[in-house]
Amino acid sequence: MGDIIKLLPDHVANQIAAGEVVQRPASVVKELLENAIDAGSKAIKLIVKNGGKTLIHVVDDGLGMSETDARLSFERHATSKITKAEDLFKLSTKGFRGEALASIAAIAHVEMQTKLADAEVGTHLKIEGSKLIFQEVGAVPKGTSMAVKNLFFNIPARRSFLKSDTVELRHITDEFHRVALAHPQIGFHYYVNGGELFGLPISNLRQRIVHIFGSKANQKLVPVAEDTQVVKISGFINKPAFAKKSRGEQFFFVNNRFIKSPYLHHAVVSAFEGLVKPNSHPGYFLYLDVDPASIDINIHPTKTEVKFDDEHTLYAILRSAVKHSLGQFHVAPPLDFEADPNLETPYAYKNKEAEFPKVTVDAGFNPFSESKSKSAGVATKSYQRAGKPNSGEQSWESLYVGLESKMGKDEGFSSIQFESDTITGSIFDGQSEAIESTAKTFQLRRKYIVTTIKSGMVVIDQSRAHQRVLYEKFLRNSTIKQAVSQQLLFPLSLSFSKADVTVLVEIKETLNAVGFVFDTMAEESVSVSGVPLLVTESEVGMVLDQLIADCQQEVTGENFSQTDILSKTLAKTLAVKTGEVLESASQLALVNDLFACKEPLVSPFHKPVYVTITESEIDKKFI
Ligand code: ADP
Numbered sequence: 001m002g003d004i005i006k007l008l009p010d011h012v013a014n015q016i017a018a019g020e021v022v023q024r025p026a027s028v029v030k031e032l033l034e035n036a037i038d039a040g041s042k043a044i045k046l047i048v049k050n051g052g053k054t055l056i057h058v059v060d061d062g063l064g065m066s067e068t069d070a071r072l073s074f075e076r077h078a079t080s081k082i083t084k085a086e087d088l089f090k091l092s093t094k095g096f097r098g099e100a101l102a103s104i105a106a107i108a109h110v111e112m113q114t115k116l117a118d119a120e121v122g123t124h125l126k127i128e129g130s131k132l133i134f135q136e137v138g139a140v141p142k143g144t145s146m147a148v149k150n151l152f153f154n155i156p157a158r159r160s161f162l163k164s165d166t167v168e169l170r171h172i173t174d175e176f177h178r179v180a181l182a183h184p185q186i187g188f189h190y191y192v193n194g195g196e197l198f199g200l201p202i203s204n205l206r207q208r209i210v211h212i213f214g215s216k217a218n219q220k221l222v223p224v225a226e227d228t229q230v231v232k233i234s235g236f237i238n239k240p241a242f243a244k245k246s247r248g249e250q251f252f253f254v255n256n257r258f259i260k261s262p263y264l265h266h267a268v269v270s271a272f273e274g275l276v277k278p279n280s281h282p283g284y285f286l287y288l289d290v291d292p293a294s295i296d297i298n299i300h301p302t303k304t305e306v307k308f309d310d311e312h313t314l315y316a317i318l319r320s321a322v323k324h325s326l327g328q329f330h331v332a333p334p335l336d337f338e339a340d341p342n343l344e345t346p347y348a349y350k351n352k353e354a355e356f357p358k359v360t361v362d363a364g365f366n367p368f369s370e371s372k373s374k375s376a377g378v379a380t381k382s383y384q385r386a387g388k389p390n391s392g393e394q395s396w397e398s399l400y401v402g403l404e405s406k407m408g409k410d411e412g413f414s415s416i417q418f419e420s421d422t423i424t425g426s427i428f429d430g431q432s433e434a435i436e437s438t439a440k441t442f443q444l445r446r447k448y449i450v451t452t453i454k455s456g457m458v459v460i461d462q463s464r465a466h467q468r469v470l471y472e473k474f475l476r477n478s479t480i481k482q483a484v485s486q487q488l489l490f491p492l493s494l495s496f497s498k499a500d501v502t503v504l505v506e507i508k509e510t511l512n513a514v515g516f517v518f519d520t521m522a523e524e525s526v527s528v529s530g531v532p533l534l535v536t537e538s539e540v541g542m543v544l545d546q547l548i549a550d551c552q553q554e555v556t557g558e559n560f561s562q563t564d565i566l567s568k569t570l571a572k573t574l575a576v577k578t579g580e581v582l583e584s585a586s587q588l589a590l591v592n593d594l595f596a597c598k599e600p601l602v603s604p605f606h607k608p609v610y611v612t613i614t615e616s617e618i619d620k621k622f623i
């Protein structure tokens with residue numbers, strides 16, 4: 001056989017490289033913004049249409065390029081940022097691989113206009129799928145404008161792999177936040193589908209954070225500052241009390257580059273230990289400056305992973321710096337109302353070792369508990385969230401009071417009626433089992449409810465059971481045109497970041513459908529005047545936080561409707577948890593409600609809800 005090895009043509013090689021560099025529209029945004037920053041821009045504009053699928057346009061006022069460079073910039077390994085291997089160890093630019101533009105041009109329609117500051121005229125060129133369509137001299141503004149259209153136009157498989165516009169836009173916005181947070185000394189404007197989403201003036205870091213995350217962000221911030229030979233740490237952490245259900249506001253920057261580092265993340269989280277509730281996440285914006293020679297950014301094509309020479313030392317310094325700030329925050333004298341206590345270190349503490357703040361955590365604390373049993377000293381809970389202890393018969397129907405008056409029983413209502421209308425009769429109707437009419441329930445280890453059935457016994461996971469009940473209830477409510485909503489006496493005004501409000505606006509209709517009523521939705525706050533029947537006023541903020549977090553986490557797979565996601569989130573957030581004591585009436589009500597569900601066997605998250613153990617299985621154990 002003869003020689004069979006061939007070199008791949010450039011455009012094929014570029015397409016392959018593009019697979020690594022460009023995963024989704026947000027990757028293009030990152031590369032273009034980084035190029036604009038490397039070009040020394042002071043003002044950068046980002047324009048996006050349809051989640052970046054139809055257009056990503058970045059306009060900067062930076063250096064610009066010469067005519068030759070303009071064409072050359074689209075070649076693979078064409079870069080002005082390094083010239084020799086050693087340069088890799090003293091990087092001060094974002095880019096250096098010279099791959100981004102070549103990759104992007106291989107899989108999209110790209111139009112560029114660029115002009116050097118002191119040149120008379122500039123260059124206008126167009127490339128589609130690595131093919132130069134035209135290049136001409138033209139009168140264009142100083143700086144560079146790069147428009148990327150129809151991403152993945154020549155790779156339909158990749159294009160169809162993209163998520164909805166909403167999800168892709170969220171990734172883009174995340175990327176925008178990261179770049180904007182790393183460069184407060186640059187002004188940014190971000191337009192989405194014709195409207196301005198963010199206008200960020202040149203500012204300091206604190207102002208930049210506030211501009212992005214809303215005016216409420218200011219009061220949450222505690223500065224962190226540590227200067228050692230190995231690393232200089234600066235930035236802010238959020239006060240522990242503001243820890244969120246979602247992991248949204250967590251940012252590391254190394255030499256002004258956003259990076260992901262589970263290891264360093266752990267260092268920060270461990271400093272917060274004991275100060276935040278389990279499952280809530282402290283926010284942070286931390287900037288590490290290290291000698292470029294001591295890191296290797298080259299280990300990931302998207303350059304979000306960094307290898308440090310001395311990770312252990314960095315871990316220890318970071319952890320102690322965060323602890324130190326938390327310590328300061330706790331010891332700051334609260335008497336001086338004028339001064340911002342977060343900004344000052346009391347003189348006496350300046351040279352002292354940071355002390356770990358002592359915080360007593362009530363291990364039994366449960367934010368969901370509404371009543372405390374005084375005698376036992378443990379939280380007991382009425383399973384019915386309306387607060388009244390309920391007998392089995394009353395159980396869930398009481399929650400629909402008012403519904404019948406709004407809806408005629410006939411029109412469409414029957415289709416969504418629960419089987420449990422016959423709840424007082426045989427609960428397991430249509431199934432082979434039946435809870436004995438004299439059944440007693442028993443709570444095992446504050447986790448399971450045990451009860452008897454004809455053929456033996458059933459062990460029910462209380463939290464999953466309640467999730468199932470609530471889930472079906474919310475789904476049902478939202479199917480009814482007029483959701484069951486309770487009016488709040490005074491509308492609640494809640495603060496959110498702009499991005500969070502955008503999410504709420506997107507899912508507003510669905511929120512209405514489950515019973516939320518919004519009076520106003522402003523840029524950074526919403527006013528809520530009605531909430532779903534099962535949500536208490538104090539839970540509204542937390543529930544909305546969780547909803548936003550879940551929507552952001554792309555649970556929005558194509559197969560799920562918003563209603564479904566919302567119902568799941570509400571069910572998860574509001575369900576009784578493991579560890580909660582349930583009164584016997586509540587136990588029985590929960591059991592009855594569960595078996596009135598359409599699918600009592602599995603939780604909304606596809607976990608088993610109960611197991612049955614038959615008499616014969618028990619008998620066998622006694623042989
Ligand atoms: P890299 O950034 O790794 O060098 P890119 O493919 O992103 O590779 O860009 C190639 C080159 O094109 C850069 O090195 C730079 O010289 C030039 N370039 C790209 N974008 C811009 C811009 N917005 N302004 C000025 N020059 C740019």
Ligand code: MG
Pocket residue numbers: 031034035094095096100101
């Ligand atoms: Mg680049």
